[in-house]
Amino acid sequence: MHDDVDTQKISRLIDADLSYDETLALLKKLQSDVNLKAKMCRYQAISQTLKTDEYYQVKPDFSDKVFQKIQHEPVYFLPQLKPQTAQFNGRNPQHTKKMFAVAASTLAAVVLVGQSLHDGPSVEKYQTLAEFKAPTPQLPTTVAKVEKARQNKHQPLNAQFNDYLQAHNSSVYTNGEANFQPYATVTSYGQR
Amino acid sequence: MIQIIFVILLATVGVAYSGESTPITAKQILQKMVRAMELSDYQGTVIFLKNDKLEAMKYFHTSSNNKEEERLVSLNSPMREIIRNSDEVTCLFKLTQQVIVDHRPYEHSFIVDVPKNLDELDASYEFEVVGEEDVAMIPTYVVAIQPKDEFRYIRKIWVSKGQFLPMKAEVYNISGVVLEQVAFTEIQVKKQATATAPSQQPIGVSLSAQGSDEAKNQTPSQAGFEVTAMPRGFKQIFFARKPLHKSEQPVDHLLLSDGFASVSVYMETKKVDMPSNSDLPEVIHSVGAVNSISRELANSQLTVLGEVPATTVKFIAAGIKLRSPAP
Numbered sequence: 001m002h003d004d005v006d007t008q009k010i011s012r013l014i015d016a017d018l019s020y021d022e023t024l025a026l027l028k029k030l031q032s033d034v035n036l037k038a039k040m041c042r043y044q045a046i047s048q049t050l051k052t053d054e055y056y057q058v059k060p061d062f063s064d065k066v067f068q069k070i071q072h073e074p075v076y077f078l079p080q081l082k083p084q085t086a087q088f089n090g091r092n093p094q095h096t097k098k099m100f101a102v103a104a105s106t107l108a109a110v111v112l113v114g115q116s117l118h119d120g121p122s123v124e125k126y127q128t129l130a131e132f133k134a135p136t137p138q139l140p141t142t143v144a145k146v147e148k149a150r151q152n153k154h155q156p157l158n159a160q161f162n163d164y165l166q167a168h169n170s171s172v173y174t175n176g177e178a179n180f181q182p183y184a185t186v187t188s189y190g191q192r
Numbered sequence: 193m194i195q196i197i198f199v200i201l202l203a204t205v206g207v208a209y210s211g212e213s214t215p216i217t218a219k220q221i222l223q224k225m226v227r228a229m230e231l232s233d234y235q236g237t238v239i240f241l242k243n244d245k246l247e248a249m250k251y252f253h254t255s256s257n258n259k260e261e262e263r264l265v266s267l268n269s270p271m272r273e274i275i276r277n278s279d280e281v282t283c284l285f286k287l288t289q290q291v292i293v294d295h296r297p298y299e300h301s302f303i304v305d306v307p308k309n310l311d312e313l314d315a316s317y318e319f320e321v322v323g324e325e326d327v328a329m330i331p332t333y334v335v336a337i338q339p340k341d342e343f344r345y346i347r348k349i350w351v352s353k354g355q356f357l358p359m360k361a362e363v364y365n366i367s368g369v370v371l372e373q374v375a376f377t378e379i380q381v382k383k384q385a386t387a388t389a390p391s392q393q394p395i396g397v398s399l400s401a402q403g404s405d406e407a408k409n410q411t412p413s414q415a416g417f418e419v420t421a422m423p424r425g426f427k428q429i430f431f432a433r434k435p436l437h438k439s440e441q442p443v444d445h446l447l448l449s450d451g452f453a454s455v456s457v458y459m460e461t462k463k464v465d466m467p468s469n470s471d472l473p474e475v476i477h478s479v480g481a482v483n484s485i486s487r488e489l490a491n492s493q494l495t496v497l498g499e500v501p502a503t504t505v506k507f508i509a510a511g512i513k514l515r516s517p518a519p
Contacts, residue, residue, distance in 0.1 A: 017475075160495075161477070161484065161497075163436045164436070164456065164458055164484070164495055164497050165479075165482065165497070166294070167294075167436055167443075167445055167456065167458075168447075168456040168482075168497055168498065169296070169299060169454065170274070170276070170294070170296060170299055170302060171499075173264070173272070173274045173281075173283050174240045174242070174264065174274070174302060174374075175240070175242050175243065175245065175247065
C-alpha cells in the first residue's frame with residue numbers, strides 16, 4: 001500500500017505535480033530509502049526517454065556543484081514581475097525556486113546512483129550531455145505503459161482547452177499562435 | 193454704476209470661461225467612443241499583442257442601416273480573414289479554405305468591447321482620464337479603468353480626440369504588467385459618426401442575453417449546474433448547450449460578464465479517458481491573461497475559464513453546484 005503511494009508520489013514529482021510539503025517529505029524519504037531511489041531513477045529514465053527519445057548523462061559532481069551554488073546564492077529583493085504566477089502554494093517564491101533547484105539536483109544524483117546500481121554499461125561508455133540515444137529500459141512493460149498513458153491523457157486536455165478558449169471569445173482568432181486546429185463548428189471544407 | 197457693469201461683465205466672462213473649460217470626463221469619452229465605433233466607417237492596421245506573440249492585421253469597419261461589419265485580414269501566416277457580421281463571427285483560413293463560423297451575440301468588437309451603460313459598472317470600476325498621448329501620430333485621451341477589487345484586471349484605453357475612436361487598449365495585471373495590447377499603427381476614417389445619427393439598438397456588451405432564436409431558446413436555467421457565488425457586478429449573459437469537441441457530446445457553456453471581464457463556465461460528462469480527480473488536481477492554468485481551473489463535480493468535469501485573475505476563476509468554481517432536478 002505504502003509502495004503504491006510512494007510510486008504515485010514519485011510519478012507526480014517527475015511531472016512537477018507534487019505539492020511543496022509532499023515534495024519535501026518525499027525527498028527526505030529518498031535520502032534514506034535505497035529501493036525508492038532506484039525506483040525514482042527508473043521512472044526518471046522512462047519519463048525522459050518517452051518525452052525526448054534521448055537520455056542525457058550528467059557528471060557525477062553535478063548535483064554537488066548545484067548544491068554549493070545554491071548555498072552561496074544571495075537573495076535578491078527585486079520586484080517580482082508576476083507575483084501571482086510566481087506563488088506556489090502561498091510559499092515564498094525564492095524559497096520555492098531553491099526547493100525546485102534542490103529537487104532537480106537530487107533527481108540528477110538519484111539517476112546517477114540508480115544507474116551505477118544496475119549492471120548497465122560502465123560510466124566510461126556514456127557520452128556526457130550529448131546526443132546519446134537511451135537504451136531500451138529493461139523494466140516491466142506495465143511501468144512503461146503507465147507512463148505512456150499518463151502522457152496520452154494530456155493531449156485531449158490541450159485540445160479541450162483550445163476548444164474552450166475558442167468558444168469563450170474571438171480573441172483566439174487574433175492570437176499570434178493562430179495555427180490551432182479547432183474541432184467545433186467547422187462548417188465547410190474545400191470552398192472554391 | 194461702472195463698478196456694477198464691471199462686476200456683471202466679470203461674472204458673465206467667468207461663467208462662459210468655466211463652461212468652456214469643464215474637462216470631459218472618462219465616462220463621457222467612453223460613451224462617445226462606443227457611439228463612434230458603431231457609426232463610423234474606418235480602417236487601418238492593428239497589432240495584437242497576446243501571450244508574448246505579436247500579430248499584425250488589416251482592420252475594416254463599416255456601418256450602414258444600423259448594421260455593423262468588422263473585418264480583420266492577417267498580414268502574416270497563417271493567412272486568414274475574420275469577419276464579424278452582427279452576431280456571427282466567421283474565420284476563413286486561406287491556405288486550407290477551412291471556414292469556422294461562431295455565434296457570438298455577446299461580443300461587438302475585435303478591438304475593444306465597452307458596455308453602453310457605464311453607470312452599471314460603478315460598483316466594480318472607477319473611470320479616470322489619466323493623461324493625453326499620441327498614438328499613431330493622433331492625439332488621444334488616456335482613460336484608465338481601475339477595478340475596485342482583485343477580481344478583475346486593470347485596463348487603459350487611448351481614445352482619439354477628434355473622432356473618439358479607440359486607438360489603443362491595454363490590459364494589466366494587478367502588479368501593472370501588460371498582459372494584452374491592441375493598437376492601431378495607422379487609421380483612416382472614411383465616415384465619421386454624426387451627432388444627429390439616429391439612435392440604435394444598444395450594442396455594447398449588454399448585460400442581458402441576446403442573439404439568435406437558437407441562443408434565446410437556451411437560458412442559464414437549463415444548465416446542469418448553478419453558479420451560487422460571483423464577484424460583484426458579474427451577471428449571466430449567455431448560455432448554450434452544444435458539442436464543442438470532435439464528439440457529439442454536448443457541453444454546457446455559461447458566460448458571465450461584468451461588462452469588461454468575461455468568464456466561461458463549461459460542464460461536460462466525464463469521459464472514460466479523462467484523467468481521474470487524483471491525476472488532475474485542482475490547479476490554475478494560465479495562458480497570458482486567461483486563467484482556468486478544472487475540477488470534478490459528481491460525474492462531470494467542470495472548467496471555469498476567463499480573462500480574469502486566477503482568484504476570480506477559483507472563486508466562481510468554488511461556488512458552482514449541480515442543479516437539483518426539477519420535481
